[in-house]
Amino acid sequence: MNSSRLKTILRYLVSIIIIGIFVFPIAWFALTSVKPISAVFNKDRVVVFDFEPTFDNYRVTILGGKKSDNNANSSLGMGTSGEGAYDGRGSILSSLIIAVSSTFLATSLSLLAAYALSRLSFRGSQGYMHWVLSQRFLPPIAIIVPLVFIFRDLGLRDTHLGIIIAHTLINIPIALLLLKSFFDDVPVEVDQAAMIDGATRFQCFYLVVLPMIKGGVAATAVLCFIFSWTEFLLSLFLTNSIRTVPVKITTFVTSTGSEWGYISALGTAAIIPGFIFILLVQNHLVRGLTMGAIKD
């Protein structure tokens, strides 16, 4: 066997092992979600796959089934009591409402600003960009204390609208910088030609340039959705009763023990939307993650 052949085989082998390491935690989590509770907690059976798969954990967390119907689980008697404690349906609905609304708001408002920053040269536009960028680097914890007060005064605390605003806020810098980079890709001559034909600036934006960057807008929206869907800190501090999915999952950990079956079921379900979406925007992913700084 020659050495280049050996190198190729080695490269495949090492790559597969590395990908395996990165996929393993998710696979393990997904596997735990279909294990009966006795197989999760028995350390002698940790890596042995001699169990009957069960969908009880999904039935309780995402279909709203009764916990007490799970014979295997009821005997352990751990975690918070109450029939509805592990029903994740409300959280999934809240997370969806919040992610979709904040994505729409952040993308549409940023589109306007990004167009202006890309096309209308005005004094201070560079400074404005830096200010927006500094918002991206702002640690959420730095604004959380006043935000709680402001939200309380405006009646936004513990409301969907409140978190929608908060998530729009964290998504605007990303969306704005990213959309500006897509606008910058379109030659200015396009606008000039449209305006010679009598279009106003807004018509030029809406009818001519916007359709040209549809793919970029979609990629921006997907990233905003994922950031909102996965966000934890703001949702945690700004709500009591409305629980987004990431916050809800952490409530399954209690002082008397963690309900790993329910945690892994809702957790696995929470990964799926993001994964589907990210596969749709592979082409613009790097640009999105670097806020337009690296064009692909």
Next chain:
Amino acid sequence: MISRGSLPRWLTSEHPLPWLFPVTSLLVVFGLYPVLYSLWLSFYKRNPATRKEKFLPSWNWNKLISDDRVWDAVEITLTYVVIALVLQLVLGMLIALLLDTDRKGFGVMRALMTLPLVVPPAVTGMMFLLMYDSSFGVISNSLYALNLLSPSAPILGTSSTALWGVIVADVWQWTPFMVLIMLAGLRALPREPFEAASIDGASGIQSFFYLTLPMMSKIIALAILIRGIDLFRIFDYVKVMTDSGPGTATETLTAYAGTVYFKTANFPYASTVALATLIVVLVVSSVFIKVFKIKF
């Protein structure tokens, strides 16, 4: 058409104002105003007994400087940022080099590599909690089998290993980010210099250090900036996995601000700690952007 002619210019789409107004007002009300509010709060001294607040501008800032827990948190944060950043950077580059080929199967592997990026960080924390569990965790049990860990010293329950436990979760989630950016950088490299170098007899390692690295310096700087700041803002993993413990062994600056906020309700001091984090982030990032001439 008649009405448009009579509008002042700053109300038409020729002027940046209407374009920027929605985004700017949101960022001012929910981004800038809270920061100024925080600053104003930090000038008040809170009396824990009477719960009254008194205007004493230097009180909290002096307290910050002389608070040992702040300096411990700074040290823990910096340790966390540096170790995680170096690991992610080096692993990211190595894995990118490995996956940068058009051979069959590598496209699928590159797509699988993005999987960790869509997992909500709070869920990532849960995944690793499950695998670290001292009795049935798959990582813990593997380490017991290899004699690298003793069941009497659980990973997250021991001061010397807890921070590493959190870092591993962060590295798992964000190394793919580095891989994607490095891959984009590698793909954009021109071929000619590498061909010339190999004709001149340069080894692969030589051309990596003398060609690849210098040509990718801008992209590497950008990756360090974005990831470094997100690492500095770390909150989710610590909150979910260790809640700053054991003791304060994993208490980062943002976690400390959260603790002051939640446990002592000393809002002025919580704001001060959070603002300190913000100041560090803004100073470091603006210097970095200037030095490496990064453009968004």
